Amino acid sequence: MLKNRVIPCLDVKNGRVVKGINFVDLKDAGDPVEQAKIYSDGGADEICFLDITASNEKRDTIYDVVEKTSKKCFVPLTVGGGIRSVDDINKLLNCGADKVSINTAAVENSKVVIDSSKKFGSQCIVVAIDAKKNGDKWEVFTHGGRNNSGINAIEYAEQMEKNGAGELLVTSMDRDGTQVGYDINLMSKISSKVNIPVIASGGVGTLNHLVDGIKLGKASAVLAASIFHYGKHSIKEAKDYLDSKGIPVRI
Amino acid sequence: MKVTIVDYNSGNISSVINSFNEVAKNKVKIEVTSDLNKIQSSDKIVLPGQGSFKSCVGALKNIEGLKDVLNEFVISNKKPLLGICVGLQMFADIGYEETETKGLGWISGKVSKIDNQNGRYKLPHIGWNQINIVKDSKILRDIENNSHMYFVHSYEFIPEDKSVISATTDYSSNIVCSVEKENIFGTQFHPEKSDKIGLKIINNFISL
Numbered sequence: 001m002l003k004n005r006v007i008p009c010l011d012v013k014n015g016r017v018v019k020g021i022n023f024v025d026l027k028d029a030g031d032p033v034e035q036a037k038i039y040s041d042g043g044a045d046e047i048c049f050l051d052i053t054a055s056n057e058k059r060d061t062i063y064d065v066v067e068k069t070s071k072k073c074f075v076p077l078t079v080g081g082g083i084r085s086v087d088d089i090n091k092l093l094n095c096g097a098d099k100v101s102i103n104t105a106a107v108e109n110s111k112v113v114i115d116s117s118k119k120f121g122s123q124c125i126v127v128a129i130d131a132k133k134n135g136d137k138w139e140v141f142t143h144g145g146r147n148n149s150g151i152n153a154i155e156y157a158e159q160m161e162k163n164g165a166g167e168l169l170v171t172s173m174d175r176d177g178t179q180v181g182y183d184i185n186l187m188s189k190i191s192s193k194v195n196i197p198v199i200a201s202g203g204v205g206t207l208n209h210l211v212d213g214i215k216l217g218k219a220s221a222v223l224a225a226s227i228f229h230y231g232k233h234s235i236k237e238a239k240d241y242l243d244s245k246g247i248p249v250r251i
Numbered sequence: 252m253k254v255t256i257v258d259y260n261s262g263n264i265s266s267v268i269n270s271f272n273e274v275a276k277n278k279v280k281i282e283v284t285s286d287l288n289k290i291q292s293s294d295k296i297v298l299p300g301q302g303s304f305k306s307c308v309g310a311l312k313n314i315e316g317l318k319d320v321l322n323e324f325v326i327s328n329k330k331p332l333l334g335i336c337v338g339l340q341m342f343a344d345i346g347y348e349e350t351e352t353k354g355l356g357w358i359s360g361k362v363s364k365i366d367n368q369n370g371r372y373k374l375p376h377i378g379w380n381q382i383n384i385v386k387d388s389k390i391l392r393d394i395e396n397n398s399h400m401y402f403v404h405s406y407e408f409i410p411e412d413k414s415v416i417s418a419t420t421d422y423s424s425n426i427v428c429s430v431e432k433e434n435i436f437g438t439q440f441h442p443e444k445s446d447k448i449g450l451k452i453i454n455n456f457i458s459l
Contacts (some may be wrong), residue, residue, distance in 0.1 A: 001421055003379045003399065040446065045379055071269050076401060076444050093263040098444060120262055121302035123375055123403040166375055166403075197373045220373060250379040250399040 003250045004214050005045035005221035006238050007078075007199065008228045010035055013052045015061030033068045039228070040073040042235040045250060047073055048101070048223060051081030052144070063095045070096025080128055080169075089116050093124065101126040101169050104142040107149050107156075110163055117164025126199070127165040129153055131186055132173035138186055145173050157190045168194065169223065171202040179205025179226065187217030199223050207233060207241040214247050253280045254457060255293035259317060260310045262301030267335065270443035271297065274453045287320045295459065296324060300337030304346030304362055304406060307337045308354060318355070325357060329434045333390070333456045339430065339437030340408050348406050358432050360410035365423060372423040375405045380420045382440070388417035388431040390438070390455045398448050400428070400440035408439065 011018040016030040036047045047069070051062040059082060066079055079092050080101030089100050105112045106127045117125045130145050131138040131153035138153035157168055170190055172183035182200045191198040197220035200213035204224040213222045227233050239249045254275065256267055264283070271281045282289060290296065298321070300307040311317055325332050334342055343354040346362035354362070367374050379399040384391055400420075407426045410416065418429035420440070428439040436456060442449035 001381065002376065002402075005378050070266060071273070074266075074270055074273070074444060074446050074450060076403075094265055096265040096269060098263070098266055119302075121306075122405075123301065123377070124263060167377060195367065195370050195373055196375070197377050220378065 001248050003045070003248045004219075004242065005199075006210070006235060006242070006249065007046045007048050007221055007223040008039045008044050008235060009048040009050055009201070009223050009225045011052050011225065012049050012062060012065060012081075013054075014058045015053075015065050018052065032065045033072060036069045036077075037072050039235060040075045043239055043251070044075060044235045045221070046076040046078060048078045048080070051079065053082065063091060066092060066095040066097050078126060080126070084112075086112065086116050086119060089120065093120060099124045099126050099167075101128040103128040103130060106160065107140060107142050107151065110159075113160060113163040113165055117166070122164050122166035125165050126167045126169050127160040128169040128171065129157060129160070129190075130171050130173050131183075133183070133186075141173055145176075153186070154189055154193055158193055161194045161196050165196060167197045167199060169199045169201055170219075173202070175203025176201075177226075178203050181205065181209040182213045182217050182219075182222075184212055184216045187213060187219050191218035197221065207238055210238060210242060211245045211247060214242070215245075252295070253282060253293045254295045254297065255290050256281065256283045256297040256299065257290060257317075257321075258283050258285045259314050261299055261307045261337065264299045264301075266441075266443045267297065267299045270450060270453055271457070274450050274457060279457055285314050285317065287316050290317075290320050291324065294330065295456070296321070296330070296332045297456075298332060298334040298338035298341070300335065300339075300341060302337065304337055304340055304348040304354070305350060305352045307341060308346070308352050311341070321355070325435060331434045331436065331456070331459050334435075334437035335443070336404060336439060336441060339439055340406060342430070342435065342437055343408055343410070346406070357435055358410050358415055358430060359412060360408060362406050362408050365405055365407050365426065368423050375403055376422050376426070377403045380422065380440075382418040382420050382428055384418045386414075386417050386431075388429060388436070389459055390431065390436050390452050391417060391429060392455050394448065394451060394455075399445070400438075400442070400449065401444040401446075402428070402440045404439060408437075
């Protein structure tokens with residue numbers, strides 16, 4: 001039976017983890033490689049890096065991080081943030097990323113998803129959808145949530161599947177950082193409209209939110225950042241909890 | 252001993268390289284190449300493959316003489332080869348992804364789209380799934396039944412002769428995920444992404 005995945009996400013800026021695990025025995029708390037290794041040793045089903053480096057000069061730092069991580073972690077590694085072109089994707093994959101997650105570029109230029117999924121295969125193309133509720137619909141935001149594209153998120157999700165995305169990483173902008181739980185309506189609406197896996201993101205504050213994301217949101221995988229940071233919950237705790245609620249996970 | 256990972260523009264192979272290097276340490280030489288002489292002179296071959304059946308077969312044919320060298324290595328010289336994902340699928344006679352494409356024909360059978368039962372199952376089949384070991388296989392030595400492996404694929408290999416199947420996995424149907432036919436080995440899952448247990452499979456292959 002296929003298991004639901006638990007994916008910790010690390011925000012990386014200028015090659016350093018911005019928020020992360022706060023373990024006393026960590027030699028270097030800001031080292032993304034070391035943190036990723038703790039996650040994978042702890043049973044993370046995948047690792048996700050979100051590069052939030054703002055300056056172009058320091059953009060290359062992520063390649064070094066990916067290269068080092070992929071030599072130590074032998075679970076799938078997804079990298080997102082700042083990906084503009086097929087060349088960027090090629091570079092990340094060559095450094096050892098298994099998948100890339102594309103956000104703004106997928107909205108601005110549909111060719112990026114079409115071309116990259118043809119070139120590298122759908123399996124490594126994740127389209128990240130940042131959605132915010134507006135009345136009775138959700139709209140797609142770009143540039144790290146700063147710009148409203150006005151595009152209907154549900155229709156966009158269907159279009160991205162057609163364009164060749166292998167998975168959708170759906171983040172509720174309304175919930176992100178609130179710790180009140182995923183936007184279940186958004187997740188289940190998108191999941192029921194597409195035939196590719198949906199990864200739920202944005203808003204996890206408790207382990208029960210992970211259960212909701214899968215049971216009610218119909219997500220194939222749950223991504224979370226802050227509940228795993230500062231040792232609030234370990235990956236193992238999360239998976240044991242899901243297991244106790246009857247959700248199939250890899251233990 | 253020298254193990255060669257065939258670099259034939261079949262998509263992203265860095266994870267395969269990293270995992271083999273991790274397992275080999277300095278005991279075994281891991282070479283990544285499309286050089287026919289080097290491939291010919293190696294002891295074992297790894298045939299990775301990402302993307303579509305059609306694109307991988309196309310990429311293989313684009314390197315002149317590669318198909319012949321592989322045939323000689325596997326069929327005439329009977330040296331061990333491990334195919335991963337589309338690398339395994341290419342063992343078949345024929346594949347139906349994008350368009351009908353001839354495979355290497357090493358293990359009779361076809362590669363067709365996984366039946367998603369009218370959308371009841373998501374495709375690609377992505378994530379960790381358990382394997383049911385159905386026969387002893389050298390690459391599955393010391394691997395426990397029901398171990399989790401990482402999968403990502405939408406097409407499945409259906410061999411004619413079921414005796415080549417060493418493991419299956421349950422999704423919308425029973426999917427073949429490991430085969431062994433004499434010196435030919437293949438996994439539909441990605442051992443290079445299947446954590447410690449996957450590295451063990453790689454070690455089993457290297458130690459053959």
